Amino acid sequence: xxxxxxxxxxxxxxxxxxxxxxxxxxxxxxxxxxxxxxxxxxxxxxxxxxxxxxxxxxxxxxxxxxxxxxxxxxxxxxxxxxxxxxxxxxxxxxxxxxxxxxxxxxxxxxxxxxxxxxxxxxxxxxxxxxxxxxxxxxxxxxxxxxxxxxxxxxxxxxxxxxxxxxxxxxxxxxxxxxxxxxxxxxxxxxxxxxxxxxxxxxxxxxxxxxxxxxxxxxxxxxxxxxxxxxxxxxxxxxxxxxxxxxxxxxxxxxxxxxxxxxxxxxxxxxxxxxxxxxxxxxxxxxxxxxxxxxxxxxxxxxxxxxxxxxxxxxxxxxxxxxxxxxxxxxxxxxxxxxxxxxxxxxxxxxxxxxxxxxxxxxxxxxxxxxxxxxxxxxxxxxxxxxxxxxxxxxxxxxxxxxxxxxxxxxxxxxxxxxxxxxxxxxxxxxxxxxxxxxxxxxxxxxxxxxxxxxxxxxxxxxxxxxxxxxxxxxxxxxxxxxxxxxxxxxxxxxxxxxxxxxxxxxxxxxxxxxxxxxxxxxxxxxxxxxx
Numbered sequence: 001x002x003x004x005x006x007x008x009x010x011x012x013x014x015x016x017x018x019x020x021x022x023x024x025x026x027x028x029x030x031x032x033x034x035x036x037x038x039x040x041x042x043x044x045x046x047x048x049x050x051x052x053x054x055x056x057x058x059x060x061x062x063x064x065x066x067x068x069x070x071x072x073x074x075x076x077x078x079x080x081x082x083x084x085x086x087x088x089x090x091x092x093x094x095x096x097x098x099x100x101x102x103x104x105x106x107x108x109x110x111x112x113x114x115x116x117x118x119x120x121x122x123x124x125x126x127x128x129x130x131x132x133x134x135x136x137x138x139x140x141x142x143x144x145x146x147x148x149x150x151x152x153x154x155x156x157x158x159x160x161x162x163x164x165x166x167x168x169x170x171x172x173x174x175x176x177x178x179x180x181x182x183x184x185x186x187x188x189x190x191x192x193x194x195x196x197x198x199x200x201x202x203x204x205x206x207x208x209x210x211x212x213x214x215x216x217x218x219x220x221x222x223x224x225x226x227x228x229x230x231x232x233x234x235x236x237x238x239x240x241x242x243x244x245x246x247x248x249x250x251x252x253x254x255x256x257x258x259x260x261x262x263x264x265x266x267x268x269x270x271x272x273x274x275x276x277x278x279x280x281x282x283x284x285x286x287x288x289x290x291x292x293x294x295x296x297x298x299x300x301x302x303x304x305x306x307x308x309x310x311x312x313x314x315x316x317x318x319x320x321x322x323x324x325x326x327x328x329x330x331x332x333x334x335x336x337x338x339x340x341x342x343x344x345x346x347x348x349x350x351x352x353x354x355x356x357x358x359x360x361x362x363x364x365x366x367x368x369x370x371x372x373x374x375x376x377x378x379x380x381x382x383x384x385x386x387x388x389x390x391x392x393x394x395x396x397x398x399x400x401x402x403x404x405x406x407x408x409x410x411x412x413x414x415x416x417x418x419x420x421x422x423x424x425x426x427x428x429x430x431x432x433x434x435x436x437x438x439x440x441x442x443x444x445x446x447x448x449x450x451x452x453x454x455x456x457x458x459x460x461x462x463x464x465x466x467x468x469x470x471x472x473x474x475x476x477x478x479x480x481x482x483x484x485x486x487x488x489x490x491x492x493x494x495x496x497x498x499x500x501x502x503x504x505x506x507x508x509x510x511x512x513x514x515x516x517x518x519x520x521x522x523x524x525x526x527x528x529x530x531x
Contacts, residue, residue, distance in 0.1 A: 037079065037110075037303065038170065038186070038187045038190065039075075039078065039079065039167065039170065039187075041170060042167070042168045042169070042170045042171070042172065042173045043074070043075040043078060043167045043168060044168075044519065045068075045071040045074075045075075045163060045168070046070075046071055046074045046518065046519060047067045047070055047071055047074075048067075048071075049064060049067035049068040049070075049071050049160065049163075050156075050160075051067070052064050052067045053067070053068070053156040053157070053160060054156055056154075056215070056216050057156070057210070057216070057217065058095070058156060058157060058210060058217060059156040059157055060091060060157050064156060064157065064160075065086075065090075065157065065159060068157070068159040068160050068163060069084050069086065069159065071163060072084050072159065072162070072163055072166075072167070074518060075163070075166070075167035076109070077291055077292070077298075077518075077520075078289075078520050079289065079303055079304075080285070080287070080288065080289030080290050080291075080301030080302070080303040080304050081109050081110060081301070081303070081304050082109060082298045082299075082300065082304065083298060084105060084109070085243070086105075087101060087239060087242035087243045088242045089239075089242040090242075095157075095158060095206075095208040096118070096123060096126070096127070096206035096207060096208055097118070097206070097234055098157070098158040098159075099158045099161075099206035099208070099219065099220075099221050100115065100118050100204045100206050100221075100234065101239060102158050102159060102162045103115065103162075103193055103204060103206075103221055103223070104204075104236060106162065106166055106193050106194065107193065107194060109304070110194060110304065110306075111304070111305060111306055112194060112196070112197075113197070113199045113202065114202075114236050115199075115202045115203060115204040115223060115236065116199065116201045116202055116203060116232075116235065116236055117201075117203055117204070117232035117233075117234060117235035117236055117237075117238075118203070118204050118205065118206065118232060118233055118234040118235075119203035119204070119205060119224070119226075119230040119231065119232055119233075120230070120231045120232065120233045121139040121142070121205075121230060121231070122138070122139060122203055122204060122205025122222050122224055122230070123205045123206060123207070123233060124139070124205070125137060125138065125139045125205055125222060126149075126205035126206050126207035126220040126221070126222045127205075127206075127207035127208075127209070127220070128207070129149070129151065129207055129220045129222075130151075130207030130208055130209040130212060130218045130219060130220040131207070131209045131212050131218070132212070133151075133153055133209075133212045133213045133214075133218045134151060135149045135150070135151045135220070136149040136150075136151065136205060136207065136220040136221070136222040137149055137222075138222070138224050138226070142224065142226055142230075143226055143227045143228070144224045144225065144226050145225065146195065146197050146198075146224075146225040147195075147222070147223060147224040147225065147226075148191070148192030148193070148195045148222075148223045149192065149220065149221070149222045149223075150165055150189045150192050150193065150220065150221040150222075151218070151219065151220050151221075152164065152165065152218075152219045153212075153213030153214070153216060153217070153218050153219075154213060154216045154217065155216075155217060155219065156217075158219065161219050162193075164189075165189035165190060165192075165193060165221075166189070166190050166193060167190075169186070169187045169188070169189045169190050170186050170187055171183075171186060175187075175188070175189070192221070192223060193221070193223070195223055195225075197223070197225040198225055199225060200225065200226075200227060201225075201226065201227075201229070201230075202223065202224065202225050202226075203224050203226060203230055203232070204221070204222065204223055204224070205220075205221075205222035205224070206219075206220060206221055206222065207219070207220040207222075208220075279294055279295050279510055279512070280292065280293050280294025280295040280296030280321070280512055281293050281294060281296060281486075281495065281503070281512055281528055281529060282296050282315065282317060282324060282528065282529050283315075283497060283501055283515065283525050283527070283528045283529075284312055284314075284315040284326055284525070284526055284527055285312070285522060285524050285525055285526065286309075286310050286311065286312050286313075286524040286526055287302065287303055287308070287309060287310055287312065287524075288301055288302025288303060288307065288309055288312045288326055288334065289301050289302070289303050290315070290324070290326075290336075291501065291515060291520075293512035293513045293514075294510070294512035294513070295321075296317070296321055297321075297322065297337075299322070299323055299324065299336040299337030300336040300337070301336075302326065302334060307334075309328060311328045311329040311330065311353075312326050312327065312328055312329075312526055313327060313328065313329050313355060313356060313357070313526050313527070314326075314327045314356075314357050314358055314526060314527045315327070315526075315527050315529055316358065316359055316360050316367070316529055317529050318337065318338055318339050318360070318364050319360075319362070319363070319364050320338065322337050322338045323335070323336055323337025323338035323339035324336055324337060324339055324529070325339050325358070325360065325367065327355065327357075327358045327369065328355070329353050329354065329355050329356075330345065330346055330351075330352060330353050330355065331344055331345020331346060331350065331352060331355045331369055331371075331377065332344050332345070332346055333358075333367075333369075333379075339364070340364070340365070340380075342365070342366050342367065342379040342380030343379040343380070344379075345369055345377055348377065350377075352371060352375075354371050354372040354373065354396075355369055355370070355371050355372075356370060356371060356372050356398055356399060356401070357369075357370050357398075357399075357400065357401040358370065358401070359401060359402060359403050359410075361380065361381055361382050361403070361407045362403075362405070362406065362407040363381065363407075365380050365381045366378070366379050366380025366381040366382035367379055367380060367382055368382045368401070368403065368410060370398060370401040370412060371398065372395075372396050372397060372398050373388060373389060373394075373395060373396055373398065374387055374388025374389060374393060374395055374398050374412050374414075374420070375387050375388070375389050382407075383407075383408070383423070385408075385409055385410060385422040385423035386422045386423075387422075388412060388420060391420075393420070395414050395418075397414045397415040397416065398412055398413070398414050398415075399413060399414060399415045399440055399441050399442065400412070400413035400414075400440060400441070400442045400443030400453065401413070401443065402443050402444050402445045402451065403425075403445065404423065404424055404425040404445055405445055405447055405448070406424065408423050408424045409421065409422050409423020409424040409425035410422050410423060410425055411425045411443055411445065411451055412443075413430075413440055413442075413443040413453055414440070415438075415439060415440050415441075416431075416432055416438065416440070417430050417431030417432035417433075417436060417438040417440050417453070417461075418430055418432040418433075419432075419443070419451075419453070425445070426449050426464065428449070428450055428451070428463035428464035429463045430453075430461075430463070431453065431461050436461075438453075438455050438459070438461075439455050439456040439457070440453050440454070440455055440461075441454060441455065441456050441482055441483055441484070442454045442482075442483070442484045442485045443485070444485050444486060444487050444494065445487075446462075446464060446465050446466035446467075446487060446491045447465070447487075447489075447490065447491040448464075448465045448491070449464045449465055450462070450463050450464020450465040450466035451463055451464060451466055452466045452485055452487065452494060453485075454482055454484070454485040454496055455482065456480050456481065456482050457472065457473055457478075457479060457480055457482065458471055458472020458473060458477065458479055458482045458496050458498075458504060459471050459472070459473055460485075460494075465491070466487075466491065467491065467492065467507070469492070469493050469494060469506040469507030469509075470506040470507070471506075472496060472504050475504065477504070479498055479502070481498045481499040481500060481502075481523070482496055482497070482498050482499075483497055483498060483499050483525060483526060483527060483528070484496070484497045484527045484528055484529075485497075486528065486529055488507065488508050488509050490508065492507050492508040493505070493506050493507025493508040493509035494506055494507060494509055495509045495528060497525065497527065497528030498525070499522075499523055499524060499525050499526075500515065500516060500521075500522060500523055500525065501514055501515025501516060501520060501522055501525045501528075502514050502515070502516050503528060
């Protein structure tokens with residue numbers, strides 16, 4: 001992969017515009033695509049880090065590094081992969097060591113085993129290749145049934161090179177082996193970094209020659225699954241002390257009893273209770289990818305755990321927002337961060353595929369799950385207060401569910417605008433009772449009493465103490481893809497989320513950003529949970 005140089009910033013703008021430039025990568029014949037998830041498109045750097053990086057030569061200034069990390073985070077978010085945390089000793093590492101470390105951070109972020117260390121002979125091979133401005137290969141005589149070698153010419157630092165290898169390596173990028181979709185060379189540099197190796201052991205070699213690529217830097221990265229005990233000059237265990245626990249390859253998520261779990265937050269208040277996170281909001285895609293905005297942190301996703309689904313229909317955050325649950329249309333539940341798994345619909349022996357929503361109890365020690373027919377499942381300390389089938393109501397279009405503020409009741413809404421109340425939840429009116437023709441997609445309880453309903457066009461119906469603070473049509477926007485509504489804690493505003501990840505904020509609701517605002521194009525966001 002050659003990133004053109006020449007002493008000006010012009011080439012960097014060309015890369016941002018996806019100009020077709022040169023690219024080369026070596027990969028062993030045994031290397032398969034297994035274990036790699038290719039992005040659907042090249043992700044244009046956001047922010048445009050090359051504006052703060054030197055036009056040629058090495059640049060590890062804080063402005064360049066910070067912008068590049070932010071761009072990697074932006075690209076990772078589209079995969080549902082957590083943000084990048086550099087080790088505390090990043091600036092004291094040699095350039096080859098930085099290449100090795102960022103390679104491992106990309107692997108461990110996706111649940112792959114890290115390369116165990118930098119083997120001296122592999123480093124020598126990689127360095128020789130960098131000086132010759134070509135792809136690295138395993139040392140002569142090595143047993144290497146699986147290996148991958150990446151090379152790049154140009155660029156400012158290992159983070160920038162990692163960005164183009166990992167997130168800008170598809171059709172119409174600077175990868176000349178991928179001029180069109182479907183070619184075997186598409187995303188080949190990414191495949192090398194995320195190679196599904198067995199590690200017996202896995203070692204790395206890295207090289208850097210400052211002016212070998214037509215006066216510009218030449219970079220190499222060599223990953224080898226070999227045998228024996230090759231001599232190491234730098235090991236991953238040496239670096240682990242400078243990394244957060246979930247970046248070492250020994251932490252991260254796992255799946256137990258059907259619930260995806262990740263490491264709990266370590267933040268706490270002086271009383272021992274987790275301190276609330278700053279304001280923010282989250283969104284979830286049908287594949288379980290999670291997007292975070294504002295102060296809400298990322299605690300994992302289904303793609304990040306290697307779980308492949310396409311039926312996630314809802315999410316909810318814990319009270320302190322340091323965790324969340326994801327729910328599938330079969331009632332399968334996945335818990336991340338400090339969210340606790342209390343059971344699932346499949347775990348009860350029920351086989352359904354029409355689950356449409358859920359909500360946690362106020363203390364977060366349970367949750368309700370509701371189906372399209374208004375059937376209700378209660379887990380943990382959630383109390384069952386009745387269901388539509390139990391009342392003899394026959395429907396198949398329930399689209400909204402919300403518990404009462406105290407958790408001693410709940411409301412169920414159907415697409416045509418009917419609302420049913422259970423427990424201590426009161427009925428204060430509905431669009432159906434007023435004769436409106438509507439397409440209701442969500443309901444939310446107001447503090448005190450009352451509720452809002454939202455239509456697929458973003459129209460708002462408010463009842464009881466729920467205040468009308470505006471609507472999408474009232475703002476002059478014409479949409480038909482709204483999927484959810486969530487009120488602010490004081491009930492003086494609300495957020496409305498679209499299936500494209502667009503967000504509308506009304507009243508005292510703060511706007512923290514949206515997927516379209518980040519240049520992310522999707523159409524399967526299932527729910528937003530601003531708080």
